[in-house]
Amino acid sequence: SRNTYEEDIKKYDAEFTQKPDTAYTFVFSDINNLKSINGLYGHSAGDECISYVAVAMLNGMRNAEKVYRMGGDEFLAIYRKVNEKTIQKDLQRVRQTCEEQSGDLPCKPVIAIGYAISSPEYKSLRDVLRIADYMMYRNKTEIKRDQAYSHISTGTKLNLTGLTDRIFDAMCASS
Numbered sequence: 352s353r354n355t356y357e358e359d360i361k362k363y364d365a366e367f368t369q370k371p372d373t374a375y376t377f378v379f380s381d382i383n384n385l386k387s388i389n390g391l392y393g394h395s396a397g398d399e400c401i402s403y404v405a406v407a408m409l410n411g412m413r414n415a416e417k418v419y420r421m422g423g424d425e426f427l428a429i430y431r432k433v434n435e436k437t438i439q440k441d442l443q444r445v446r447q448t449c450e451e452q453s454g455d456l457p458c459k460p461v462i463a464i465g466y467a468i469s470s471p472e473y474k475s476l477r478d479v480l481r482i483a484d485y486m487m488y489r490n491k492t493e494i495k496r497d498q499a500y501s502h503i504s505t506g507t508k509l510n511l512t513g514l515t516d517r518i519f520d521a522m523c524a525s526s
Contacts, residue, residue, distance in 0.1 A: 356419040356427060363429070364476045371471040375431055376438055377483040378415070378466040380408070380445075382424035383494055392457045400424075400460050404449065411445035414438065427480075435468065442466075463491035 382404055389397040401424055408418050414437050415428040449460045465486025469479045
Protein backbone atom coordinates (compact mmCIF):
# COMPACT_ATOMS: atom_id res chain seq x y z
CA SER A 352 0.00 0.00 0.00
CA ARG A 353 0.99 3.62 -0.21
CA ASN A 354 1.41 3.75 3.58
CA THR A 355 3.93 0.92 3.46
CA TYR A 356 5.72 2.71 0.62
CA GLU A 357 5.97 5.91 2.72
CA GLU A 358 7.58 3.93 5.53
CA ASP A 359 9.92 2.05 3.21
CA ILE A 360 11.05 5.09 1.18
CA LYS A 361 12.48 6.69 4.33
CA LYS A 362 14.70 3.63 4.84
CA TYR A 363 15.67 3.44 1.18
CA ASP A 364 16.42 7.17 1.08
CA ALA A 365 18.66 6.89 4.15
CA GLU A 366 20.52 4.00 2.48
CA PHE A 367 20.78 5.98 -0.76
CA THR A 368 22.25 8.95 1.12
CA GLN A 369 24.91 6.65 2.58
CA LYS A 370 25.62 4.82 -0.71
CA PRO A 371 24.49 6.91 -3.71
CA ASP A 372 26.13 4.45 -6.11
CA THR A 373 23.56 1.79 -5.21
CA ALA A 374 21.22 1.48 -8.18
CA TYR A 375 17.56 1.89 -7.31
CA THR A 376 15.02 1.64 -10.11
CA PHE A 377 11.49 2.94 -9.68
CA VAL A 378 8.87 1.56 -12.05
CA PHE A 379 5.59 3.47 -12.07
CA SER A 380 2.58 2.01 -13.85
CA ASP A 381 -1.03 2.93 -14.43
CA ILE A 382 -3.96 1.14 -16.05
CA ASN A 383 -5.12 3.09 -19.09
CA ASN A 384 -8.81 3.90 -19.49
CA LEU A 385 -9.97 2.45 -16.17
CA LYS A 386 -12.74 5.06 -16.05
CA SER A 387 -13.99 3.80 -19.41
CA ILE A 388 -13.92 0.20 -18.16
CA ASN A 389 -15.90 1.26 -15.08
CA GLY A 390 -18.36 3.18 -17.26
CA LEU A 391 -18.85 0.45 -19.87
CA TYR A 392 -18.75 -2.68 -17.72
CA GLY A 393 -19.31 -1.48 -14.14
CA HIS A 394 -17.05 -0.92 -11.16
CA SER A 395 -16.83 -4.62 -10.38
CA ALA A 396 -15.16 -5.12 -13.79
CA GLY A 397 -12.81 -2.24 -12.97
CA ASP A 398 -11.96 -3.85 -9.64
CA GLU A 399 -11.31 -7.17 -11.39
CA CYS A 400 -9.02 -5.37 -13.83
CA ILE A 401 -7.05 -3.79 -10.97
CA SER A 402 -6.74 -7.18 -9.23
CA TYR A 403 -5.67 -8.86 -12.45
CA VAL A 404 -2.97 -6.27 -13.10
CA ALA A 405 -1.76 -6.47 -9.49
CA VAL A 406 -1.29 -10.24 -9.81
CA ALA A 407 0.38 -9.81 -13.24
CA MET A 408 2.83 -7.36 -11.66
CA LEU A 409 3.59 -9.50 -8.65
CA ASN A 410 4.20 -12.52 -10.89
CA GLY A 411 5.94 -10.64 -13.71
CA MET A 412 8.19 -8.36 -11.71
CA ARG A 413 10.10 -11.28 -10.26
CA ASN A 414 13.22 -9.27 -9.57
CA ALA A 415 11.54 -6.33 -7.83
CA GLU A 416 12.24 -5.90 -4.18
CA LYS A 417 8.79 -4.39 -3.52
CA VAL A 418 5.58 -3.77 -5.47
CA TYR A 419 3.08 -1.27 -4.06
CA ARG A 420 -0.42 -0.20 -4.99
CA MET A 421 -0.07 3.55 -4.73
CA GLY A 422 -3.79 4.20 -5.07
CA GLY A 423 -6.56 3.65 -7.57
CA ASP A 424 -4.98 2.03 -10.60
CA GLU A 425 -1.39 3.13 -9.99
CA PHE A 426 1.38 0.77 -8.95
CA LEU A 427 5.05 1.21 -8.07
CA ALA A 428 7.82 -1.37 -8.10
CA ILE A 429 11.23 -0.79 -6.58
CA TYR A 430 14.29 -2.66 -7.78
CA ARG A 431 17.64 -2.49 -6.01
CA LYS A 432 20.92 -3.54 -7.62
CA VAL A 433 19.16 -5.05 -10.67
CA ASN A 434 20.39 -4.30 -14.18
CA GLU A 435 18.15 -2.52 -16.67
CA LYS A 436 17.96 -5.45 -19.09
CA THR A 437 16.50 -7.68 -16.36
CA ILE A 438 13.97 -5.00 -15.44
CA GLN A 439 12.92 -4.63 -19.08
CA LYS A 440 12.35 -8.40 -19.27
CA ASP A 441 10.13 -8.19 -16.17
CA LEU A 442 8.14 -5.34 -17.73
CA GLN A 443 7.73 -7.25 -20.98
CA ARG A 444 6.44 -10.24 -19.01
CA VAL A 445 3.79 -8.03 -17.35
CA ARG A 446 2.72 -6.48 -20.66
CA GLN A 447 2.50 -9.89 -22.34
CA THR A 448 0.39 -11.26 -19.51
CA CYS A 449 -2.04 -8.37 -19.84
CA GLU A 450 -2.12 -8.63 -23.63
CA GLU A 451 -2.47 -12.39 -23.98
CA GLN A 452 -4.11 -13.82 -20.89
CA SER A 453 -6.70 -11.43 -19.57
CA GLY A 454 -8.94 -14.28 -18.48
CA ASP A 455 -12.57 -13.46 -17.89
CA LEU A 456 -12.09 -9.70 -18.05
CA PRO A 457 -14.36 -7.93 -20.55
CA CYS A 458 -11.35 -6.20 -22.10
CA LYS A 459 -7.57 -6.45 -22.05
CA PRO A 460 -5.92 -4.09 -19.60
CA VAL A 461 -3.40 -1.72 -21.18
CA ILE A 462 -0.68 -0.51 -18.84
CA ALA A 463 1.38 2.64 -19.14
CA ILE A 464 4.82 2.12 -17.60
CA GLY A 465 7.71 4.44 -16.90
CA TYR A 466 10.89 3.92 -14.96
CA ALA A 467 13.95 5.77 -13.76
CA ILE A 468 17.26 4.56 -12.36
CA SER A 469 19.05 6.36 -9.56
CA SER A 470 22.56 7.73 -9.80
CA PRO A 471 24.72 9.92 -7.55
CA GLU A 472 23.39 13.04 -9.36
CA TYR A 473 20.01 12.61 -7.65
CA LYS A 474 19.62 14.29 -4.27
CA SER A 475 16.99 11.82 -3.07
CA LEU A 476 15.06 8.80 -4.25
CA ARG A 477 11.89 10.90 -4.38
CA ASP A 478 13.51 12.72 -7.32
CA VAL A 479 13.94 9.37 -9.07
CA LEU A 480 10.29 8.59 -8.36
CA ARG A 481 9.22 11.88 -9.97
CA ILE A 482 11.14 11.02 -13.14
CA ALA A 483 9.58 7.52 -13.23
CA ASP A 484 6.13 9.09 -12.81
CA TYR A 485 6.88 11.55 -15.62
CA MET A 486 8.06 8.72 -17.90
CA MET A 487 4.89 6.75 -17.15
CA TYR A 488 2.73 9.70 -18.18
CA ARG A 489 4.75 10.06 -21.38
CA ASN A 490 4.12 6.39 -22.12
CA LYS A 491 0.41 6.89 -21.36
CA THR A 492 0.30 9.75 -23.88
CA GLU A 493 2.10 7.64 -26.51
CA ILE A 494 -0.33 4.75 -26.02
CA LYS A 495 -3.36 7.03 -26.31
CA ARG A 496 -1.91 8.69 -29.41
CA ASP A 497 -1.26 5.30 -31.02
CA GLN A 498 -4.77 4.14 -30.16
CA ALA A 499 -6.25 7.32 -31.66
CA TYR A 500 -4.28 6.82 -34.88
CA SER A 501 -5.34 3.18 -35.13
CA HIS A 502 -9.01 4.22 -34.95
CA ILE A 503 -8.74 6.61 -37.90
CA SER A 504 -9.73 4.64 -40.99
CA THR A 505 -10.76 7.25 -43.55
CA GLY A 506 -10.75 10.97 -44.15
CA THR A 507 -8.21 13.63 -43.39
CA LYS A 508 -5.64 12.71 -40.79
CA LEU A 509 -4.44 15.35 -38.38
CA ASN A 510 -0.79 14.81 -37.52
CA LEU A 511 -0.38 15.40 -33.78
CA THR A 512 2.91 13.53 -33.47
CA GLY A 513 5.06 15.28 -30.92
CA LEU A 514 2.41 17.88 -30.02
CA THR A 515 1.09 16.00 -27.00
CA ASP A 516 4.67 15.32 -25.87
CA ARG A 517 5.53 19.02 -26.05
CA ILE A 518 2.37 19.99 -24.18
CA PHE A 519 3.01 17.37 -21.53
CA ASP A 520 6.67 18.39 -21.20
CA ALA A 521 5.60 22.01 -20.72
CA MET A 522 3.05 21.02 -18.07
CA CYS A 523 5.63 18.95 -16.19
CA ALA A 524 8.19 21.76 -16.33
CA SER A 525 5.81 24.20 -14.65
CA SER A 526 4.51 23.82 -11.14
